[in-house]
Amino acid sequence: MSKAKGEVEIIEKYCKGCNICVEFCPTKVLEMDLFVVKAAKPEACIACMQCELRCPDFAIKVNKIA
């Protein structure tokens, strides 16, 4: 079975930079870039949805691509 893969979509105007997603991402895909989150290693995303579930600002969407 191949590993699940995801594509992170960040809505920058909603992000308030609380750092929750960066901390709880198990594969360290996300990084803080001057108070707004960015996907630093998008290829490492395993579509676990931890960031999407815990983002209080509706700023992250994760689409399963594989």
Add this chain to the structure above:
Amino acid sequence: MAYDYDKSIRPGKLPHIWCPGCGHGIVMKGLIRAMDTCELDRDNTAIVSGIGCASRLPGYLDACTLHTAHGRAAAFATGVKMAKPEMNVIVCGGDGDGTAIGGNHFIHACRRNIDMTYVIMNNYIYGMTGGQFSPCTPTGDKASTTPYGNPDPIFDISKLAIGAGATFVARTTAFHATQIDKLITEGIKHKGLAVIEVLDDCPTTYGRRNKFRSVVDMMKRLKDISVPVAAASKMTAEQLEGKTLTGILHQEDKPEYTAMYKEVIKRAGGAA
């Protein structure tokens, strides 16, 4: 696919007013998922709130919403349910709104066992009004009105609800995001008053006065203090010191209020 929250949110309302890291957004997502799971018709669902940060929640949702006086959410919601018993009624509010200013309405809604779902977001403080201590501020913690530590013992919202007669009482935290929608779903399906207490974080007015260096510290604390009910039965009293039980804490079947009231109308000879 990413979860489609946008269809449940009023267009143009985001970004919301809550502070960075406030757990209310996580609870709102949970509530949307629960309403989708229960397939609630938004035109037949009333979401009622009082005043406070948590009570801003219905303003973002695309359903029938009612923003009422401070603490009076349960009273207004009871009115909605009595006038339209077929409507699904969900009440949202914070700890100060629900248990201090609206404490009386809260316990009497529990006592009547009227078919509503009360989602109470306990962030340990009055956030919107400037960080005054609430009945849920832990003893010894600092708030703007208790700069030397709060001397008051706390209200345990879930125990209060059980004691007052609510027939479904559950507790979870903002960290346990998937559990929020599962418990709210159970609460909506339950016939009678369901109280779902969600332990939340307030980084702005509670966290910075109580030595939480970041939002993440507060989230990790929520994770550390919570113990599922099933696991707690195997733990000793010592191990449970300082912990909070999560999951369904109480569930029973009792006659529901609007059904009982219909009987009264029938007995009095009115048109039911």
